[in-house]
Structures are given as structure tokens and as C-alpha cells.
Amino acid sequence: MQLYSYFRSSAAYRVRIALALKGVAFEYVPVHLVKGEQRDDRYRAVNLQSLVPALIDEGRIFTQSLAIIEYLEERYPNPRLLPDAPAERARVRSIALSIACEIHPLDNLRVLQYLVRTLGVSEEAKNVWYRHWIDLGLSALESQLASDRATGTFCHGETPSLADICLVPQLANARRYNISLDAYPTLTRIDSSCRALDAFAVAAPERQPDAA
Amino acid sequence: MQLYSYFRSSAAYRVRIALALKGVAFEYVPVHLVKGEQRDDRYRAVNLQSLVPALIDEGRIFTQSLAIIEYLEERYPNPRLLPDAPAERARVRSIALSIACEIHPLDNLRVLQYLVRTLGVSEEAKNVWYRHWIDLGLSALESQLASDRATGTFCHGETPSLADICLVPQLANARRYNISLDAYPTLTRIDSSCRALDAFAVAAPERQPDAA
Numbered sequence: 001m002q003l004y005s006y007f008r009s010s011a012a013y014r015v016r017i018a019l020a021l022k023g024v025a026f027e028y029v030p031v032h033l034v035k036g037e038q039r040d041d042r043y044r045a046v047n048l049q050s051l052v053p054a055l056i057d058e059g060r061i062f063t064q065s066l067a068i069i070e071y072l073e074e075r076y077p078n079p080r081l082l083p084d085a086p087a088e089r090a091r092v093r094s095i096a097l098s099i100a101c102e103i104h105p106l107d108n109l110r111v112l113q114y115l116v117r118t119l120g121v122s123e124e125a126k127n128v129w130y131r132h133w134i135d136l137g138l139s140a141l142e143s144q145l146a147s148d149r150a151t152g153t154f155c156h157g158e159t160p161s162l163a164d165i166c167l168v169p170q171l172a173n174a175r176r177y178n179i180s181l182d183a184y185p186t187l188t189r190i191d192s193s194c195r196a197l198d199a200f201a202v203a204a205p206e207r208q209p210d211a212a
Numbered sequence: 213m214q215l216y217s218y219f220r221s222s223a224a225y226r227v228r229i230a231l232a233l234k235g236v237a238f239e240y241v242p243v244h245l246v247k248g249e250q251r252d253d254r255y256r257a258v259n260l261q262s263l264v265p266a267l268i269d270e271g272r273i274f275t276q277s278l279a280i281i282e283y284l285e286e287r288y289p290n291p292r293l294l295p296d297a298p299a300e301r302a303r304v305r306s307i308a309l310s311i312a313c314e315i316h317p318l319d320n321l322r323v324l325q326y327l328v329r330t331l332g333v334s335e336e337a338k339n340v341w342y343r344h345w346i347d348l349g350l351s352a353l354e355s356q357l358a359s360d361r362a363t364g365t366f367c368h369g370e371t372p373s374l375a376d377i378c379l380v381p382q383l384a385n386a387r388r389y390n391i392s393l394d395a396y397p398t399l400t401r402i403d404s405s406c407r408a409l410d411a412f413a414v415a416a417p418e419r420q421p422d423a424a
Contacts, residue, residue, distance in 0.1 A: 070301065
């Protein structure tokens with residue numbers, strides 16, 4: 001199994017956590033996003049979307065982090081990253097998607113580059129944009145998790161799930177941009193519980209072979 | 213079952229198609245996004261994220277369109293919206309997510325409002341932004357689907373799936389912004405096949421009770 005990854009990509013970070021939780025060995029293939037290697041023909045032969053991560057398993061190529069993780073969940077069911085009951089699975093997926101669809105896409109590298117290079121937005125306004133979408137998304141998530149008895153040590157109960165896999169990389173991004181997380185005590189408590197686990201620790205950006 | 217929806221929301225449109233394909237009856241509850249009703253306390257009691265759609269089933273609230281559709285898939289398995297084999301399920305989910313995570317979030321109403329109201333971007337530059345993300349995403353998707361034998365009458369084989377459920381509302385948005393779809397013959401062929409089906413037709417924005 002091969003994972004095309006960039007150490008700072010939070011979508012790749014999600015898949016690294018899932019692989020580590022499931023104990024699946026893989027070869028790490030770096031794709032340098034800031035140098036633009038994702039747009040080279042070599043990588044476009046793997047993923048026409050020019051996005052990381054991509055996973056190769058048994059000669060097949062898989063793209064989109066959440067689709068990859070659902071695939072891993074079906075192929076390597078233990079430990080489970082989704083609960084059993086449909087309503088609970090929906091809760092976990094909804095938390096994951098509220099990060100993957102509402103926060104992360106707006107703060108993606110290529111979006112920030114478009115703001116600056118094409119729209120001529122100042123560095124300061126770009127940073128305000130970055131914080132705006134993180135704060136909007138995390139505020140809603142904090143209220144949601146703090147008020148729901150289904151929240152436990154982790155986003156859902158007492159074992160890490162797909163929701164935590166999305167939360168931890170998003171908070172790492174927020175920290176990298178020096179965004180205060182004081183308003184999110186539930187999220188930071190869960191984040192700490194996660195990062196105390198080996199699987200989350202080995203998947204962290206600074207532990208990857210291509211870390212700057 | 214109740215669906216909180218806005219006729220033009222493409223995330224709500226996805227869920228309407230899934231409900232129609234599965235033949236599940238529901239009550240339609242309109243939330244007027246342009247009037248800002250999603251931020252009223254009445255709706256925030258349903259969904260703290262102030263986003264449509266939300267689905268209420270057996271007294272439980274479900275949010276995030278893809279999580280809702282996966283829930284419906286598990287609760288009402290027929291007809292299937294995902295294939296059986298893990299690798300094929302991953303393909304369908306990846307197509308769906310490449311729309312839901314890479315195109316739609318950037319062209320969401322609240323993002324366009326931020327560009328204009330907060331960043332002072334001109335109406336013209338806003339429209340260029342809108343087209344840029346749609347073209348970037350659809351170009352990759354066209355190449356991907358056109359070159360893959362797994363593509364059939366629909367995005368995946370001969371029956372509609374979660375991928376088509378995401379594709380059709382995205383193309384409807386593109387048409388509304390007068391974006392030429394000439395460069396996407398595979399996508400528009402699939403879109404026509406879908407829209408010829410009753411389930412896609414009844415879910416269309418102009419058929420909803422709150423259509424302007």
C-alpha cells in the first residue's frame with residue numbers, strides 16, 4: 001500500500017491517522033504541494049484532481065480522504081472508526097463532514113493563493129478570511145459537542161472515530177495560524193485525548209519524512 | 213420525517229433526490245437562506261451550524277447532506293445508492309466528495325457574500341471566482357469519468373448512485389450562472405440520463421414549494 005501525502009496536508013493527515021489506528025503498513029510517497037508537484041504529469045497520472053492524498057491498494061487508486069477512510073473501514077474493520085447504529089454513524093459522519101466540507105475547503109492552500117494572486121487580497125485580509133471560516137465552523141462544533149451527551153472522551157463516546165480524525169488536523173491548522181482555541185474547551189479536550197494516542201502522534205505533520 | 217430545505221440549496225437538492233429515489237415520504241419545511249432564516253433561533257434549535265438541509269427522523273436530527281444520505285442508505289437499503297464492493301463504493305464516494313468538498317463549499321452563498329461584503333470584491337470578480345472553482349473541479353471530473361470504464365449511463369454503471377446525486381445539483385448551479393458545459397460531454401450526458409428519471413425531476417429546485 002502506498003500513500004501519496006504532503007506532511008502539512010490536513011486531508012493526508014486524516015488518512016495517516018486512520019492507517020495508524022488500524023495498524024496498516026504503507027509506503028510514504030511525498031508530493032510537495034508548495035513546489036506544485038501535485039500538478040506534475042507524474043502525479044496527475046495518479047490523481048487527475050492534483051490533490052493529496054491518494055492511496056494505492058492492490059493496484060487500485062483511491063482519492064478523497066473521507067472516501068479512502070470509509071474504504072479502509074470496510075477492508076480493515078478493526079478497530080472500528082464508525083459506530084454500529086445508523087443514527088450514530090450519521091452523527092460521526094456529520095461532525096467529520098462539518099470540518100471537511102465547511103471549514104477545510106475554504107482554507108486550502110490553492111484557495112489562499114487565489115485570494116492573494118488573483119483577487120489581490122492583502123496578507124492581513126487573507127489571514128482574517130482564514131480565521132473567519134475556522135472560527136465559524138469551530139464555534140458551531142463546540143456548541144454541538146458540548147451540549148450532546150453522545151460526546152465522550154472523544155467526539156463520539158470512548159473510542160476515536162472518523163470525527164476525531166478530522167478534528168485533530170483542523171486544530172493543528174488553527175494552531176499553525178496562531179488562532180486562539182480558548183473558546184473551544186470541548187474540542188481542545190478531545191484533541192488532547194487524541195494526541196495522547198500513538199496513532200495520532202505518529203501521523204502528525206512534524207513526524208513525516210518530508211517535514212521541513 | 214421532515215426535511216428542512218431551501219429550493220436552491222444544492223446540498224438540500226441532494227437529499228431530496230435520495231429521498232425520492234428511495235421512495236421515502238417526508239414533510240418539506242422551507243428555510244429561506246437569502247432572508248437569513250437559517251440564522252434564526254427557530255432554525256438554530258434544529259441545526260446549530262445554520263446550514264440546510266437537516267432531516268428529522270424518529271425524533272432525531274440529522275445534518276450534513278452526505279451523512280444524511282449514508283443514513284438513508286443504511287435505513288432504507290433499496291434501491292442501493294452505493295455499490296457492494298469496497299473499492300467501488302470508494303469510487304462513488306470519491307466522485308461525490310470531489311463535488312461536495314472541492315467545488316460546492318467555495319461557491320456557497322455565505323462565501324460569495326463574504327467576498328463581496330467583507331473583501332469588497334466586485335460582482336465581476338465574484339463571478340470569475342464562481343466559475344473558476346466549478347471549471348477546475350468539473351474539468352478534473354470530466355477527464356476522470358471519461359477515461360474510466362466503470363462509468364456507464366450514470367457516474368458508476370447503470371444505476372444512479374450517490375455520485376449522480378451530487379453531480380446533478382452542481383450542474384444545475386453551473387447552468388444558473390450561465391457557465392458553458394460544452395467542455396464536459398460525459399458529465400452532461402450523465403446529467404441528462406439522471407434528469408430523465410422521475411426521482412431527479414421531482415427533486416429539482418423549481419418543483420419545490422418554496423420556489424420563487
